[in-house]
Amino acid sequence: MSVITIQQKGKTKLVQTTCPYCGVGCQLYLKVRNDRIVGVLPVTDAVNEGKLCIKGWTCHEFVHHPDRLTTPLKREDDGTFTPISWDEAYDIIIKKFMEYKEKYGPDSIAFFGSSKCTNEENYLLQKYARVVIGTNNIDNCARLCHAPTVTGLVYAFGSGAMTNSIAEVENADVIFVIGSNPTHQHPLYARRIIKAVLEKGAKLIVADPRAIDLAEFATIYLPHNPGSDIALVNGMMKVILDNNLEDREFIENFTENFEEFKESLNKYTLDYVSKITGVDAALIKEAALLFGKAESAAIVYAMGITQHIVGVSNVLSLANLAMLTGNIGKESTGVNPLRGHNNVQGACDVGALPDVLPGYQKYTDEKTVKFFEEKWKCTLPTKAGLTVTEIINQAGEQIKALYIMGENPMVSEPNLNKTEKKLKELDFLVVQDIFLTETAQIADIVLPGSSFAEKEGTFTNTERRVQLVRRAVPLPGKAKEDWIIIKELFERSGYKTSYRHIGDVLDEMAEVMPIYRGITYERVKKGEYIQWPCPNPTHPGTKFLHANGKFSRGKGRFSINHHLEPAERPNRKYPLVLTTGRILFEFHTRSLTKRSPTLQAHAPEPFVEINPDDAFRFHIKDGQKIKVESTRGEITIKAIVTDKIKPGIVFIPWHYAEAAANLLTIDALDPQAKIPEYKVCAVKITPL
Ligand SMILES: Nc1nc2c(c(=O)[nH]1)N[C@H]1C(S)=C(S)[C@@H](COP(=O)(O)OP(=O)(O)OC[C@H]3O[C@@H](n4cnc5c(=O)[nH]c(N)nc54)[C@H](O)[C@@H]3O)O[C@H]1N2
Numbered sequence: 001m002s003v004i005t006i007q008q009k010g011k012t013k014l015v016q017t018t019c020p021y022c023g024v025g026c027q028l029y030l031k032v033r034n035d036r037i038v039g040v041l042p043v044t045d046a047v048n049e050g051k052l053c054i055k056g057w058t059c060h061e062f063v064h065h066p067d068r069l070t071t072p073l074k075r076e077d078d079g080t081f082t083p084i085s086w087d088e089a090y091d092i093i094i095k096k097f098m099e100y101k102e103k104y105g106p107d108s109i110a111f112f113g114s115s116k117c118t119n120e121e122n123y124l125l126q127k128y129a130r131v132v133i134g135t136n137n138i139d140n141c142a143r144l145c146h147a148p149t150v151t152g153l154v155y156a157f158g159s160g161a162m163t164n165s166i167a168e169v170e171n172a173d174v175i176f177v178i179g180s181n182p183t184h185q186h187p188l189y190a191r192r193i194i195k196a197v198l199e200k201g202a203k204l205i206v207a208d209p210r211a212i213d214l215a216e217f218a219t220i221y222l223p224h225n226p227g228s229d230i231a232l233v234n235g236m237m238k239v240i241l242d243n244n245l246e247d248r249e250f251i252e253n254f255t256e257n258f259e260e261f262k263e264s265l266n267k268y269t270l271d272y273v274s275k276i277t278g279v280d281a282a283l284i285k286e287a288a289l290l291f292g293k294a295e296s297a298a299i300v301y302a303m304g305i306t307q308h309i310v311g312v313s314n315v316l317s318l319a320n321l322a323m324l325t326g327n328i329g330k331e332s333t334g335v336n337p338l339r340g341h342n343n344v345q346g347a348c349d350v351g352a353l354p355d356v357l358p359g360y361q362k363y364t365d366e367k368t369v370k371f372f373e374e375k376w377k378c379t380l381p382t383k384a385g386l387t388v389t390e391i392i393n394q395a396g397e398q399i400k401a402l403y404i405m406g407e408n409p410m411v412s413e414p415n416l417n418k419t420e421k422k423l424k425e426l427d428f429l430v431v432q433d434i435f436l437t438e439t440a441q442i443a444d445i446v447l448p449g450s451s452f453a454e455k456e457g458t459f460t461n462t463e464r465r466v467q468l469v470r471r472a473v474p475l476p477g478k479a480k481e482d483w484i485i486i487k488e489l490f491e492r493s494g495y496k497t498s499y500r501h502i503g504d505v506l507d508e509m510a511e512v513m514p515i516y517r518g519i520t521y522e523r524v525k526k527g528e529y530i531q532w533p534c535p536n537p538t539h540p541g542t543k544f545l546h547a548n549g550k551f552s553r554g555k556g557r558f559s560i561n562h563h564l565e566p567a568e569r570p571n572r573k574y575p576l577v578l579t580t581g582r583i584l585f586e587f588h589t590r591s592l593t594k595r596s597p598t599l600q601a602h603a604p605e606p607f608v609e610i611n612p613d614d615a616f617r618f619h620i621k622d623g624q625k626i627k628v629e630s631t632r633g634e635i636t637i638k639a640i641v642t643d644k645i646k647p648g649i650v651f652i653p654w655h656y657a658e659a660a661a662n663l664l665t666i667d668a669l670d671p672q673a674k675i676p677e678y679k680v681c682a683v684k685i686t687p688l
């Protein structure tokens with residue numbers, strides 16, 4: 001436990017807070033002088049053990065950027081923005097909301113919570129949607145990210161969260177990283193994996209269509225085709241069973257549906273699997289034996305698994321693998337989805353989701369509903385809400401008004417030409433952000449929110465750890481803390497609130513969410529970093545889930561998952577598979593990272609990776625500008641010829657609005673989790 005909050009050292013004060021970028025949740029000090037952040041230092045006594053990645057070291061650089069929004073804005077008919085007062089902004093928003101609610105019903109209005117914002121802010125926004133508007137139309141960017149994790153792991157285990165803790169991976173005997181590139185995306189988690197391999201003798205298996213950095217440390221690297229994960233994992237499980245390496249005792253005592261599951265693997269012979277995955281059969285067998293024989297094996301995954309029309313089945317396959325080998329409910333094992341944004345775990349926990357109330361409680365359960373209705377003094381909506389992707393599809397139809405807090409769909413959604421058209425069909429769009437993003441530019445009203453450095457609240461990291469964010473500097477201009485904006489919306493809409501302070505919101509969350517019950521403001525403020533579930537104020541928090549075979553849902557449930565081709569296959573006209581992802585120096589739509597001079601000094605320009613065989617076939621030279629096209633759009637981008645990517649596949653980091661990969665991507669969805677298939681579509685490439 002670390003307790004330093006603020007220290008005075010001469011004129012510089014150090015304010016401990018939580019990194020605003022990724023879900024690792026590193027703790028850092030902001031060095032503040034004369035109300036400006038002048039630097040960053042890592043906290044030693046925390047998940048990051050005194051280290052930070054380059055984004056952490058530079059996370060203050062966007063805070064004082066001159067582009068910060070400093071006043072509410074109203075878009076005029078000619079497309080320009082006029083500064084307006086907060087009074088006027090609130091009046092317009094509430095008038096519109098009440099008008100649509102009256103005319104088209106509460107479900108004509110929708111809200112996007114923000115995985116960049118705090119738990120308290122997301123809690124208040126979902127409460128506003130449910131209590132004041134009367135709709136469950138509230139979702140967050142987890143929809144584009146780990147929605148299949150939540151659906152899949154709830155089905156298999158009863159809880160949708162990362163099962164084990166960050167530090168535990170260091171002591172696993174075998175680490176299986178599939179569809180996750182942590183040296184770029186979760187650097188302080190990758191550090192632990194590398195440490196396990198180099199210092200503790202762990203064996204690493206990496207499965208990824210690209211030879212990511214970690215492949216260099218791997219005992220076995222499986223370069224499988226995008227969209228072939230179910231076949232790969234089913235094939236590995238069949239080898240494990242054929243060699244009697246399954247954990248019989250665990251299966252019999254703690255799981256159900258095993259026989260049916262076992263049957264379903266029959267057709268996944270090494271030959272068949274090798275054909276689908278494009279990986280050598282012997283290599284798949286070797287990986288399966290290594291995993292099957294391990295004392296403790298941890299599975300680590302991210303977007304390579306979830307962003308498919310079979311995202312949920314992919315996650316379920318990994319849950320099967322963990323149960324089959326008894327690698328769950330124990331130290332240094334587990335199914336470990338690395339959550340992306342600094343607070344995507346928390347945004348989901350506190351109910352910024354259309355089908356659950358805070359704490360993943362069912363909106364259909366009578367007792368739960370009664371509890372919330374009494375606590376919140378309201379009548380709750382009875383119909384499930386729409387997801388982010390459905391809200392965009394329904395824009396201009398069912399959805400007339402959309403309120404977006406800290407999300408930038410004009411770059412992050414798939415099939416951007418369609419997304420832009422749909423968003424422009426809305427009658428009324430409000431964006432609450434800290435910069436005038438591509439999405440804010442088409443909003444009717446823009447509200448200036450706060451950055452992480454100007455407010456207090458909590459973020460929940462990928463390992464379910466709730467950590468404090470502390471105010472270090474004043475807000476720019478007339479900007480307001482995001483939670484204050486929502487609190488004022490409540491009050492202007494005629495709802496009294498008694499929140500004097502962020503601690504009042506956290507304490508209300510603890511009261512209504514059993515998983516956060518013991519996580520009080522008092523404890524968090526003291527510097528305790530508690531991992532939920534935490535059932536009471538003296539409980540130390542939970543390091544790993546499902547201990548001793550006691551799954552949250554009772555028994556662990558095996559499921560049947562079959563290989564299914566991606567929605568769009570390469571064809572004569574579009575002969576290559578495009579897969580998209582990220583790089584170390586940029587974050588998402590770049591609203592923050594492009595305003596960091598240090599990161600930009602390192603960041604490359606937009607690029608597409610192409611295998612030398614394909615470069616030869618399409619007459620493309622390294623460094624040349626080329627056109628990449630799908631049936632949905634085209635972009636011009638620099639080619640990088642590299643054998644780190646398999647023939648037949650090209651890779652584009654999707655960060656860049658000026659060469660947006662999402663102009664090309666397909667908006668096909670997983671039928672259950674409604675996540676888009678960002679990781680596979682068909683494209684063609686032509687030299688310019
Ligand atoms: N620097 C930086 N860090 C970030 C972010 C960022 O934008 N920048 N974003 C944060 C967020 S919100 C998230 S969700 C995480 C994402 O973190 P990751 O999921 O690690 O990131 P991605 O690059 O999207 O995808 C991971 C890997 O999936 C591989 N892949 C592609 N197709 C397939 C497939 O079909 N199967 C498999 N198994 N693998 C495939 C890609 O080659 C890539 O190496 O990162 C977080 N951290």
Ligand SMILES: Nc1nc2c(c(=O)[nH]1)N[C@H]1C(S)=C(S)[C@@H](COP(=O)(O)OP(=O)(O)OC[C@H]3O[C@@H](n4cnc5c(=O)[nH]c(N)nc54)[C@H](O)[C@@H]3O)O[C@H]1N2
Nearest residue numbers: 116144145406407408412432433449580588589591654678
């Ligand atoms: N092709 C492709 N597309 C993808 C993905 C992919 O792998 N491939 N990944 C998907 C994934 S996993 C994700 S998570 C999404 C991410 O998509 P988004 O969440 O839309 O992307 P961000 O750029 O992170 O948007 C966050 C916004 O919050 C604002 N912001 C930051 N801090 C604050 C704050 O404190 N208050 C307020 N009010 N605003 C703030 C930022 O300025 C920014 O505009 O993209 C998805 N899109």
Ligand code: SF4
Nearest residue numbers: 019021022026053056
């Ligand atoms: S690993 Fe993630 S949380 Fe840690 S410093 Fe880097 S971006 Fe921030």
Ligand SMILES: [Mo]
Nearest residue numbers: 144145340341
């Ligand atoms: Mo994400």
